[in-house]
Amino acid sequence: MTALLDATDAQMVTLADLVTSLQVAEATVNSMMAARDGLLAIASRLAIDIARQGDHPDRGDHSIRTIAAEIGAVQHVSDRTIERRMAAAELLVDRFPAVWAAQGAGRISAAHSRVIVDAGARIESSSDREGYSAAILPLAEVESPNRLRALARRMAERFAPTTVSERHRTSRAQRRVWVTDGEDGMAALHTHAPAALVHGMFDRLSQMAHALRAENLRAKRQAARDGGEYESDDRTVDEIRADLLADLVLSGRPTGHDSDDGLLGEILARIEVTVPVTTLMDDDAREESDAETTPPAELDGVIPIDVDTARRLAGQTKGWERVLTHPISGRVLAVDRYRPSRHLRRHLRARDQRCRFPACGIPARKCDLDHNHAASTGGATCETNLASFCRRHHILKHQTPWHVEQRPGGVMEWTSPTGRTYIDTPPAPNTVTFTESDTVRAPF
Structure with a gap:
C-alpha cells in the first residue's frame, strides 16, 4: 500500500472537505439541469398552445422550430439541438414527473434520469409509469447510471404493455447492414441484428x-x-x-x-444468458398470471432477449449451469452443472455479475477473483472470502488505503481513505421470486 502513504493529517482533512464540496456541487448542477428541463418543457408547451390557437395543421412543428431558434440564438446553440432538448425535457417532465422531481432535489443525476426515461419509454399507462418510477428511484439513488441501466430495463419489463418476445418479433424485420463513410479512406460497417x-x-x-x-x-x-x-x-x-x-x-x-x-x-462464440426456469416452460404449461409476470431472459445480465431465442439456446447448448436462488429473496444459493467443474468460480460469477466496487459495471467474467483476506495469511478459498473485482479495482484494493470487508450475503463494505463507508450489494439475479401467498412476481 503506497498511495497516499505520505499524506499528512491536514491533507487528508482537505481531501475529505473536497469530496464533500464536490458532492454538494454535483447535486446543485443536477438540480439546475432539472430546472432548465422544466423551462424547456414550458417552452415546448407554449409552442403547442400557440399552434392550437391558430389551428395549424403542422401540430405545432413550425411553432416549436420558431421558439427553438429564438432560444438557440440567445444561447449560441443550434436550434436543432434546442429542439431535441425540448423534446427530451417534455418527456421527462410530463411523463416521469417523479424522476424529474428527484433530480431537482439532487437525489439523482441527469444521467440517472436519462437511463430511467429511456428504459421506460415504452410504458404507455400513466399509472404504470408512476409505479415504474416509484420502484426504480430507490435503486437510482444508490447505483451508478451504468449499473442502473440493466435494472431499469428489467423493471420496465414488468410495466411494458407488450413482452420483449413480441417486440423482438417486430424488431427482427428491421435487421440490416449499412455503411457510413469516414475520413482518410476509412468507412464503418454496421449491423442491426x-x-x-x-x-x-x-x-x-x-x-x-x-x-x-x-x-x-x-x-x-x-x-x-x-x-x-x-x-x-x-x-x-x-x-x-x-x-x-x-x-x-x-x-x-x-x-x-x-x-x-x-x-x-x-473457435466458437460464447455468450452468457440467464433465464428463469419458468421462462423455459411452454406457455401452455404455465398459468396465465404467471406467464405475464415471468421475466425475460437476459444476455450478460444486461440486455433482455426474447423467450424463443433463450429456449433455443438452452435446448441446443451442450451444457448449461443451474443457478439455485432463494424463492423469496432471490439470493443466489448455489450453482451446479451436469458435469461439475470450477464450481466456486461459476457460483461467484452468478452471484456478483459485475465488479463489486461501487458504481463499477465491468462484467464478472472479465474480473479477477480476489481473496478478501489473503490466502497467504490463512484466508479461506470460499464464497464468503472471495469476490469479483476488475483489474483496476483489484489493484486499488491492494495498492491504496481503500479497504473492503465482506459481510453476510455477499455484501461488500468499502472504506475510503477519508473514512467514508460505501456498501455494494450483490445485484438481484434474473430469476423469479414468490411472496408468502406463492404469487409469482418478476424481480427488480
Whole structure:
C-alpha cells in the first residue's frame, strides 16, 4: 500500500472537505439541469398552445422550430439541438414527473434520469409509469447510471404493455447492414441484428484475436531463443478483430490469419444468458398470471432477449449451469452443472455479475477473483472470502488505503481513505421470486 502513504493529517482533512464540496456541487448542477428541463418543457408547451390557437395543421412543428431558434440564438446553440432538448425535457417532465422531481432535489443525476426515461419509454399507462418510477428511484439513488441501466430495463419489463418476445418479433424485420463513410479512406460497417447473434459474433472475433496475439508472442519468444528473425506484429486487438472480420466476410474463413492447423477457424462464440426456469416452460404449461409476470431472459445480465431465442439456446447448448436462488429473496444459493467443474468460480460469477466496487459495471467474467483476506495469511478459498473485482479495482484494493470487508450475503463494505463507508450489494439475479401467498412476481 503506497498511495497516499505520505499524506499528512491536514491533507487528508482537505481531501475529505473536497469530496464533500464536490458532492454538494454535483447535486446543485443536477438540480439546475432539472430546472432548465422544466423551462424547456414550458417552452415546448407554449409552442403547442400557440399552434392550437391558430389551428395549424403542422401540430405545432413550425411553432416549436420558431421558439427553438429564438432560444438557440440567445444561447449560441443550434436550434436543432434546442429542439431535441425540448423534446427530451417534455418527456421527462410530463411523463416521469417523479424522476424529474428527484433530480431537482439532487437525489439523482441527469444521467440517472436519462437511463430511467429511456428504459421506460415504452410504458404507455400513466399509472404504470408512476409505479415504474416509484420502484426504480430507490435503486437510482444508490447505483451508478451504468449499473442502473440493466435494472431499469428489467423493471420496465414488468410495466411494458407488450413482452420483449413480441417486440423482438417486430424488431427482427428491421435487421440490416449499412455503411457510413469516414475520413482518410476509412468507412464503418454496421449491423442491426438480434443481440445474441451480435454478441456471439463479437465474442468469436475477440477469442480469435487474443489467440492470434498469443501465437505471435510465442513465435517471437521462440525466434529470440533460436536466434532467428521474427517479423513483428504490433497490431492491437481492435485492429486484429477488424482484419479477421474482413477475412470471414470476404472468404468465409480467417484465411489471412489462420494457423497451419486451422485453430482459429475452430473457435466458437460464447455468450452468457440467464433465464428463469419458468421462462423455459411452454406457455401452455404455465398459468396465465404467471406467464405475464415471468421475466425475460437476459444476455450478460444486461440486455433482455426474447423467450424463443433463450429456449433455443438452452435446448441446443451442450451444457448449461443451474443457478439455485432463494424463492423469496432471490439470493443466489448455489450453482451446479451436469458435469461439475470450477464450481466456486461459476457460483461467484452468478452471484456478483459485475465488479463489486461501487458504481463499477465491468462484467464478472472479465474480473479477477480476489481473496478478501489473503490466502497467504490463512484466508479461506470460499464464497464468503472471495469476490469479483476488475483489474483496476483489484489493484486499488491492494495498492491504496481503500479497504473492503465482506459481510453476510455477499455484501461488500468499502472504506475510503477519508473514512467514508460505501456498501455494494450483490445485484438481484434474473430469476423469479414468490411472496408468502406463492404469487409469482418478476424481480427488480
